Amino acid sequence: MGNQIRKKLTDTPPHSDTLTDYDRAQLKLYARLLDAEAEGAALSEVAQHLFGIDVDDEPERARRVHDSHLVRAHWIAEHGYRELLR
Secondary structure, three states: OOHHHHHOOOOOOOOOOOOOHHHHOOOHHHHHHHHHHOOOHHHHHHHHHOOOOOOOOOHHHHHHHHHEEEEEEEEHHHHHHHHHHH
């Protein structure tokens, strides 16, 4: 992902029972995270490519950013997508 997308990222996505503007801006990221999970991609690879975080330099942050966005990606895939269809 390009730097322009990374600039918009926060360390944790919003917690909401509805889709947020942040979620809508990060739909591609969420899809890529779900794909990476399905493929068994390593945290180091995902953190670097999708978030621009070096896991060797910031292991706790890399895990936090990855896991929180992955949880949100699952929520959207299971529930939030309905709002996109309206």
